[in-house]
Amino acid sequence: MRRLSDRVILAWGAKRVLLCIFAGAVGVLALPPIGFFAAMFVSFTLLVWLMDGTAAAPNSGAFGNLRSAFSTGWLFGFGYFVAGLWWLGHALLIDADEFLWALPLAILGLPAILAIFYGLAAMLARIFWSEGAGRIASLAAAFGICEWLRSFILTGFPWNMIGYGMTPIPIMMQSAHLVGILGITSLAVFVFSAPALLWTRQGVRVGMTVAVILLAAHIGYGFFRLHLAAKPESDESGSETVIRLVQPSIDQSDKMDTDADRKAIFEKHLKLSTAQPANGGRKPDIIVWPETALPFILTDNKDALTMIADALDDNQILITGAVRVEEPMPGAPARYYNSIYVIDGRGQILSASDKVHLVPFGEYVPYENLLDAFGIRNIVEIPGGFSAAASRHLLTLPSGLKLYPVICYEAIFPGEFGPEIQQANAILNVTNDAWFGDTPGPYQHFLQARLRAVETGLPLIRDANNGISALVDKYGEISTGLPLNETGYADATLRGLSAPNSLNTNRGLNFGLIEVFLTVGALLGRFGFISRAN
Structure with a gap:
């Protein structure tokens, strides 16, 4: 596997373009109707290695590295959104005589625009990129910020945020009550990216430990909320709506x-x-x-x-x-x-x-x-x-x-x-x-x-x-x-229809705290304070 990671990191030209698009597209398997969330591990492991490759051109300078990172993230996003949103073109076929000309805009144009947010995420992460676990913290923080931006810029279109790949079944949905889908997205990117550390052998102990803890907490909280927390019982008197x-x-x-x-x-x-x-x-x-x-x-x-x-x-x-x-x-x-x-x-x-x-x-x-x-x-x-x-x-x-x-x-x-x-x-x-x-x-x-x-x-x-x-x-x-x-x-x-509202008003604050912790982790990695021990 070390040979595979090296080949991805050093990939260039058309091969690199195809790898970026493939990395994004394969992650769509985690979304409905398939819901194979493990596909995101493949997707983001490849993205981390491809991001590692943006620093492989020593004469390109800081701006060149940022430009390379943006193109890597944009191609990744393009693959993700084309594979995940191609079905939008179906709406244009209802009245094909009138709107068939716009089919390429729906299938390719919109994904090209949405991919800009992932390009920005990769460029932002590249600023704080390091050789250890800090680099996946920077990627997670950057994706969280850019998915938040995607939710409102130009009226917003937050369809298929990365975090939805971590919520295929109810036991894996409950963390949304604490941190919202944005918080899940940031943490999911960290978890999905962690396997990249195994084969680059940098920051393995810290990164994998944190990732395992996060995944266990995500599922554990879901188990607690579904099976241990009190739930309103159905009213058998026949008076329910x-x-x-x-x-x-x-x-x-x-x-x-x-x-x-x-x-x-x-x-x-x-x-x-x-x-x-x-x-x-x-x-x-x-x-x-x-x-x-x-x-x-x-x-x-x-x-x-x-x-x-x-x-x-x-x-x-x-x-x-x-x-x-x-x-x-x-x-x-x-x-x-x-x-x-x-x-x-x-x-x-x-x-x-x-x-x-x-x-x-x-x-x-x-x-x-x-x-x-x-x-x-x-x-x-x-x-x-x-x-x-x-x-x-x-x-x-x-x-x-x-x-x-x-x-x-x-x-x-x-x-x-x-x-x-x-x-x-x-x-x-x-x-x-x-x-x-x-x-x-x-x-x-x-x-x-x-x-x-x-x-x-x-x-x-x-x-x-x-x-x-x-x-x-x-x-x-x-x-x-x-x-x-x-x-x-x-x-x-419908169970709970008359129950008191249990709205958690701190989701936005919790998302902000997650971003702070991830950013601190990225900075610690950037300046060498996180050990790169195997």
Whole structure:
């Protein structure tokens, strides 16, 4: 293996480029739907050796080494994001006549942009690079910082943070409650990089000891929280709230067709909502439909509200995704919002919540006046695109339950869960992943939504048009659900729905402390204070 590490370190030219891309791509095996987290050990071991090789050109100078480090990290990131996000191109094929030209931008262009963050991480780590265990501390700290930047720069797109590779199952998710996905990402990079020390024989004792302790603590805390910590028991009195998830599995192209098709879509939702509970169970108290389930503007269709009222019992509540229109001021265009409605058994709209964090080029076009001249427009056919809500507010149900609403990919942003979530009983996530077909996308999206439940300590109610729909408790464990592309409904109560909020408000502070400790470790290694003994 020492010969292998030497060959990677000394690789140059096209061979080095391919190795960098391969190192990034192989790490995607740790993500859903495969979830083989050990793949990240291969990925980051190769990255450390490749980073070691950035110092192999003695005449290149400090700037040359930084440039080499950036290119190494960028190529690594390019491989990672192409392999992990290729499925985004599927959305463009829904209306291929209009958007096929943009397919290379989705499959290669976006990964090229996101890879810049990993290039910056590698360049930052190179500043503190050393021959011992300090170098993997510097890499871990740099990745943590740059993944944090990726979560908000240019509206942010923190999809597939490295830390998700360390959370394939609930026992490996629980650390998110302490340090969040950003904290897990920093520590995961350290752990995943540690095997590189075994074959370069530098800093083995210190680095491997710390890595083993971190991995053991990660799994041990998960075991404690899942199996030893007190959990709320189900109420067998029959008074718990029964929730029905409706998953119609409507093909996205059908949603864009004729009025007759839209009527059939609406009636399919109603039929699934009124179906009798399986095994003689109790009727649901809350029925949930997915994002933009209503294929028309509800407030323009009074018959639809009457049909909903006829389908619901007086004490039932429907929560549905819909497009909401705000009547314009004189001379101004109408404003459209991607929204959630709460409707009671009399067909009254009790509450609505609008999406805050919109998808660029999916729901709105940045610099629209400029880009429209080049024929660049929204994938979603809404005149002028969607408008973003100024703020998010809770949905309060007649029963007193308070839901924190997040629509579609808002669930991937830890920063979208603001202080008001402390008043919530559960997270509500409605989405329409039919845009992405039977690809890894819906599986990756679901994992990230589950992590928000663990981070916040709140149960998750998640309803998707074609899956994955599920009721998830605050430990990330699935109470019930429907797999991808299955048509149907699922009824269940959700453990912990009425329990006090267990939100950990110190996750950001804990992430900051992790970054400080890793940076100190990098500095100690850089200036030779950490032993390089085998």
